[in-house]
Amino acid sequence: MSHNEKIKQTLDALKAQINEHNYRYYVLDTPTIPDAEYDRLFRQLQDLEKNHPELITEDSPPQRVGDKPLSEFAEVQHEIPMLSLDNAFNEAEIFNFNKRIFDRLKTLDAINYAVEPKFDGVAVSIVYEHGKFKRAATRGDGQTGEDITQNVRTISSVPLVLRGKTIPDKLEIRGEIYMPLEGFNRYNQRAVAENEKIFANPRNAAAGSLRQLDPNITASRPLEFFAYGIGLTSESLAITTHKELLDQLQQWGIRVTTERAVFSSIEACQKFYETLLTKREKLPYEIDGMVIKVNDFSLQQKLGFVSRAPRWAIAYKFPAQEELTVLKAVDFQVGRTGALTPVARLEPVKVAGVIVRNATLHNMDEVHRKNIFIGDTVIVRRAGDVIPEVVAAVLERRPINAMKITLPTHCPVCHSAVIQKSTEAVARCSGGLICSAQQKEAIKHFASRKAMDIDGLGDKLVEALVDKELVHNVAEIYSLKQQQIVELERMGEKSAGNLIQAIEASKQTTLARFIFAIGIREVGEATAKLLAKHFKKLDKLMTSSIEELLSLPDIGPVVSENILNFFHEKQNRKIIDKLLQHGISWNETMDTVEKDQLLRDKTVVITGSFSNMSREEIREDLERRGAKVSGTVSKKTSYVIVGEAPGSKLTKATELGIPLLDEKQLLVLLQRSS
Ligand code: IVH
8 A cells, every 4th residue: 555545544434533532512412522532633634734734635534725815705595495484482372383284184193293402593494405515504594595505614513524424415504503501601701802893692692703804703703503404405305304314314314403302292292391401400501492293294285384383393482581671770789799789670560471560781891882772772681591691772762862871980888989990801809808898798607508608697688787787797606696696587487596606607618618608809719728728727828929820720820810819908917817716717627628539530410419418528528539520411421410309400310321329328339539
């Protein structure tokens, strides 16, 4: 074999391996190699191609982004029009849909419905010729779309080559390109930091990213694809139902959702809708409803179309996550570090099933960037468990007496001056520890579950304690007497006694929790853990140098300076001294020394409650042994720990056949590895 043939063989083997791993990662959702190994393969292929450009083929994984920017998008005629769907908003409307279908088919036999999420992104048509990615287009008006081939090529979950042998010569896949929530949030956070325009929602983000003339920009955006159907095929497929179609697409290596099912009654579809609605907030991408499709192709054909929508399908919409309302006023809330957050007071409006009265405006830069005035009609968005936010103002509806939003010159709580550094987006109250708003927030944070975990010391109680001037700082929590608590409204002897006990119990903690609890600006849970692990002793951290801090992974100049400033502040040192005098302590070996990493690389999910340990304790214990504790069950989950009254995670785990551990088995496991 010649030298060049050998190289070509290596190239082909690498491409096949990479394609296989892409398939396992994107389509099967069960990667079999770590990301680093994948990156290594990819780089190896890239290097080979650099040295042998004559061997580069268009369908090679590193060749996703290659083309030059376009000056405009070309038009594409859809040979089979891309339709839209009729909408239903409640149970009665889908029951009507069901009835119409029975009437039209004049049948009494059960009808099978295929159900799947309605993905909230951009509809695309992707054409494969001889199993190779050829062309992609937007839906446009349904007849004519735009050619976005070079942008769609950059999306890793769209395969460049299909798998299997019996693929039609020409195959048009239809589906949705979307931006996953995590990528969307990351994109916007970076955009805010760099003073760039942010996207109002993931759908706009996906649309905006696909509308780029330069494919390099699209390539930098985290886009993904799900297929939900087909368009034109050169040969008809030996397939008779929608379910079979999606299964076939998956076998060809095309990504389809796992959240799909077939039911033989509309009532069962309604149940699935309700389940999907509860899952909505946990999915890593946005969906705006569920699509119900008659499963049988022959019945679909009998039913046909009306104008631009099929009679055999309907979009059963979820409550909208964005609504319009009027911005009545803006107040400023003072946070733990004195940061002033503008809060929108709204004409109450129901968003995704919940009445929203307040929404965050983040900071003044955002207010200016979004050009929002008091009196404006605004778009309010409430997605998942994220705090509702004002996304934009509807400028056409701005009344003539609309008022500009201005930053107060003095703190609305303690009346100290408000200071805004030119380098920061946030303005802060300069009152520090004398500001009761900052006192309250510092104490709430200190007592919270992931910090000192003082059971029963909730937000309302902290506010009452500070308002009554019983507590001014976190150290004073430990001087509280039961009688003082009883004298507060709505506090009985028993709950006051429990609180005193919880305060006492919190004294035994971990160094990581303590570092997190004292509330150093921008030192979150993960950073606190890192600091505890590195310094092992509090005084080592308190007297550390900027060089030492900067030498730690993930700790940058801003956080280092915050840490130094915090411990430099006399008042803070005094409070720490007092806390230690009150007897707060931690076991120096437990929290800092690494345990046997028995659970390294394992992903564990916890559900239900436990009698011997809190979930938080279990989580810490598992993490100390190297496990990653996740909130959602997937095929990648190694174990699910099941306590009393487990939730839907148990159902999912059973469905997927994930090994389960009860509390007893868990304790054995934890003891074995300690
Ligand atoms: S089927 C003839 N299935 O919804 C049937 N559409 O309002 C055509 N969409 O433009 C569409 N998820 O972009 C179908 N699972 C799904 C979908 C879905 C999202 C979008 C699609 C279409 C729009 C129709």
